[in-house]
Amino acid sequence: MREEVFTDLLSRQWAQGRMACVGLDPDMAVVRASVTEPDTEQAITAYACAIVDATADLVCAYKPNIAFYERWGVPGLAALKNIITHINTVAPQTAVIVDAKRGDIASTNEAYRDALFGYFGADAVTVQPYLGVEALRPFLDTRDKGVIVLCRTSNPGSGELQNLQTSGETLYQRVARLAQHDWNTQGNVGLLVGGTYPQEIAEVRTITPTLPLLVAGVGRQGGSVGDAVRAGATAFGGMIISSSRAVIEAAPGPAFAEAARQATIRLHAEIEQARSVVTA
Known part of the structure; x- marks a missing residue:
């Protein structure tokens, strides 16, 4: 298990100008078109590791979604x-x-904490806050690991609950306020916000001036990298801009890793261009 503190890892990458994140969410049809290993575990491993090797100097984080590994049972989880x-x-x-x-x-x-932080060796995990802080305590008390709370998600139906009014503010604004002022006692809390809602990102950033924001939904979900960065970046970085399919499925086939690198270079450049406006 890595001994580095999650927030320290992020801070060092932000200091190098890196806010891009690659979502490692393998689709088996794309994997089979790209690598020759017949075994499921070996194929997924070879595919994702080749993308990591091609992009490691460009990103601040990798974000595998566990569902894309669970669906293949033991071989998929072994690959993760x-x-x-x-x-x-x-x-x-x-x-x-x-x-x-x-x-x-x-x-x-x-049990979730022990599996994700212990067995798998993750540096951070996304969590949903619907059961309240008491339920999240095992994660929050693991001070060297990141706890990224769902706040304003990128899906079109997210407002059904997240936009409900409570005590004069929306539910997602209330989650942001609790995360900033009540839940972050170990300094390891971040928020997940959707790149499809830049105005809401700006609102969340106003409430949470110091928390890392993991931005999902850019790329094929239609979120604008530039709008997200302008809404939520800080002078020190402050964001993890994640793109999955637009990077890892950029060009299925023998040249998939180089295509992923070029897509990540473009993502990094978009972030840098928008960030230059924020820090100007």
């Missing part, structure tokens, strides 16, 4: 562990955020 081990070896200063959206009663979350 292989990939995280590989990242820790070849990119030891780059954080691994497992997108698992966990959140249950405390004893169950202790």
